[in-house]
Amino acid sequence: MKSIVIIGSGMGGLTAGNLLAKKGHKVTMFEAQKTPGGYTGGFRHEGFYFESGTLAFESSAQVFRAMKEIGVFDKIEFARQKMHINAGKMNGVCSSYREFKTLAYCSYPGEKEKLDRYFGEADKMIRAMTGMMAPHGVAGFLAFPFHLAGFMYLFRKYSKITVTDFAAACFGEGSALYAHFKGFGYPDMSAALIGPALAAFLDDYWTVKKGFQSWADALADNFRALGGELRLGTPVDKIVTKHRAAAGVEARGEFFPADWVISAADYKKTFLAWLDDRSLLPAEFVKKVSETAVSEGIVTAYLGLSLPPAELGKWLKAPYGSYRDPSSVADFRLGADDPDYFKKAGAGLYSPSLHDASLAPEGKSSLMIQAIAPTHWMNNWGGGDRQKYRELKEGVKRELVAKAAAVIPGLEERIEYSDLATPLTYERFTANTDGATSAWSWNPHNKFYGSPLGVHIGTPIKNLLIGSCWSAQIGGVPSAINAARRCARRIG
Numbered sequence: 001m002k003s004i005v006i007i008g009s010g011m012g013g014l015t016a017g018n019l020l021a022k023k024g025h026k027v028t029m030f031e032a033q034k035t036p037g038g039y040t041g042g043f044r045h046e047g048f049y050f051e052s053g054t055l056a057f058e059s060s061a062q063v064f065r066a067m068k069e070i071g072v073f074d075k076i077e078f079a080r081q082k083m084h085i086n087a088g089k090m091n092g093v094c095s096s097y098r099e100f101k102t103l104a105y106c107s108y109p110g111e112k113e114k115l116d117r118y119f120g121e122a123d124k125m126i127r128a129m130t131g132m133m134a135p136h137g138v139a140g141f142l143a144f145p146f147h148l149a150g151f152m153y154l155f156r157k158y159s160k161i162t163v164t165d166f167a168a169a170c171f172g173e174g175s176a177l178y179a180h181f182k183g184f185g186y187p188d189m190s191a192a193l194i195g196p197a198l199a200a201f202l203d204d205y206w207t208v209k210k211g212f213q214s215w216a217d218a219l220a221d222n223f224r225a226l227g228g229e230l231r232l233g234t235p236v237d238k239i240v241t242k243h244r245a246a247a248g249v250e251a252r253g254e255f256f257p258a259d260w261v262i263s264a265a266d267y268k269k270t271f272l273a274w275l276d277d278r279s280l281l282p283a284e285f286v287k288k289v290s291e292t293a294v295s296e297g298i299v300t301a302y303l304g305l306s307l308p309p310a311e312l313g314k315w316l317k318a319p320y321g322s323y324r325d326p327s328s329v330a331d332f333r334l335g336a337d338d339p340d341y342f343k344k345a346g347a348g349l350y351s352p353s354l355h356d357a358s359l360a361p362e363g364k365s366s367l368m369i370q371a372i373a374p375t376h377w378m379n380n381w382g383g384g385d386r387q388k389y390r391e392l393k394e395g396v397k398r399e400l401v402a403k404a405a406a407v408i409p410g411l412e413e414r415i416e417y418s419d420l421a422t423p424l425t426y427e428r429f430t431a432n433t434d435g436a437t438s439a440w441s442w443n444p445h446n447k448f449y450g451s452p453l454g455v456h457i458g459t460p461i462k463n464l465l466i467g468s469c470w471s472a473q474i475g476g477v478p479s480a481i482n483a484a485r486r487c488a489r490r491i492g
């Protein structure tokens with residue numbers, strides 16, 4: 001039996017904790033907040049339930065396998081996340097990639113050739129990827145090398161081109177289709193991810209019917225039942241090293257010794273703030289950790305509405321919707337200094353209570369409105385001036401509500417409760433640098449790891465592992481879970 005300390009109880013920490021406790025190790029998990037879950041948590045306010053940030057996840061096969069291994073799969077009600085695309089001419093509910101393509105072709109019948117060019121490449125990526133991931137039977141096994149070669153060819157071809165450039169090449173800058181497709185996924189993410197991301201968001205996009213917090217709670221309960229110790233409201237201040245190896249952590253002035261330390265929280269803070277002796281790190285590693293860009297943050301408006309779910313559902317058409325006004329396009333590359341950025345940006349609308357009416361008081365609904373935020377918008381939200389910060393927050397909330405009101409008539413009159421989270425809020429609650437939503441930057445020109453596909457749990461410090469989404473260039477629920485499984489395997 002080894003003693004293991006885990007920093008953070010997001011999906012990475014909770015998965016690692018469960019797998020290791022199940023193997024009989026002595027595991028102590030530290031969580032800075034009073035509830036577990038990190039980005040896959042949620043909260044209630046005045047009876048309205050809201051997700052803290054994450055609304056869905058993809059790669060369900062990997063996620064479900066881990067939950068079955070832990071033994072909590074049957075305790076969580078996973079549900080498919082359908083999407084209502086609402087962007088000018090393109091307006092319809094899609095529950096698959098095929099339906100999305102049909103919607104695009106029907107909305108722009110005169111643009112068949114350009115759409116063929118875009119979807120033709122996306123189709124090739126999806127075919128190669130699915131062929132690689134599901135090699136059934138002898139024929140599938142024999143075909144695997146061909147799918148792998150096809151995938152690698154396409155990956156290399158597009159890995160250095162951004163989605164914005166790819167959309168410009170296919171549709172021409174300034175066109176309506178360019179406006180639709182340039183904003184797909186993360187700003188300026190690699191075009192090599194278009195196929196995998198389309199397939200993931202449309203064919204394999206899942207949420208939790210009773211809210212993500214119910215998932216985190218089920219994992220936390222299971223962890224405790226396996227003998228694990230979960231210390232909520234206890235931030236780790238220091239990773240303590242002895243003889244150049246991790247030897248435990250310090251929290252609230254107390255030392256907790258461990259054979260292994262797993263950081264399932266922010267990467268930059270792990271090495272630049274919590275590690276007790278930075279001289280153990282190679283200088284070039286410190287430079288890279290300090291300088292590499294993180295993924296963009298997000299703003300979320302949380303609204304409690306005096307609107308019955310059935311009435312809200314009439315307007316939203318699906319619990320999750322992507323709204324974009326193609327006539328006003330935000331330029332993300334210039335967005336950091338643009339006071340009107342959020343007026344022009346697209347937004348996602350999500351109502352947890354459309355999945356389960358008990359997530360809001362009877363006859364009422366919860367609504368979240370999200371938009372990707374340029375990093376350090378408006379001098380990082382007012383340059384530390386609290387009054388300016390409040391004003392910027394109010395302004396952004398107004399813009400987001402106005403966007404949602406274009407979809408839900410009379411929305412303003414139905415708001416009973418409202419608040420806004422900015423990237424600074426997310427950093428305060430999860431410690432993720434700049435409120436990074438999905439680990440490192442998705443921009444192919446800002447890489448931390450050599451390949452965006454790998455999972456990297458090792459660190460320059462012996463016995464210190466990364467068990468969070470930061471183990472991958474492209475973070476997310478599946479990458480946090482993958483990192484956790486690898487940590488459990490490495491420790492044995």
Ligand SMILES: Cc1cc2nc3c(=O)[nH]c(=O)nc-3n(C[C@H](O)[C@H](O)[C@H](O)COP(=O)(O)OP(=O)(O)OC[C@H]3O[C@@H](n4cnc5c(N)ncnc54)[C@H](O)[C@@H]3O)c2cc1C
Binds near residue numbers: 033438
């Ligand atoms: C708005 C939004 C949308 C997203 N959409 C998707 C999506 O569609 N699909 C997808 O797969 N992923 C999505 N993600 C990303 C996904 O949620 C994260 O990548 C994943 O949940 C991260 O899990 P984690 O365990 O690595 O870290 P986190 O969830 O960040 O958990 C880290 C935990 O560590 C705790 N902590 C931090 N510092 C300390 C300390 N010093 N001591 C103790 N505890 C500490 C934090 O409080 C937190 O609970 C989204 C994220 C956001 C914010």
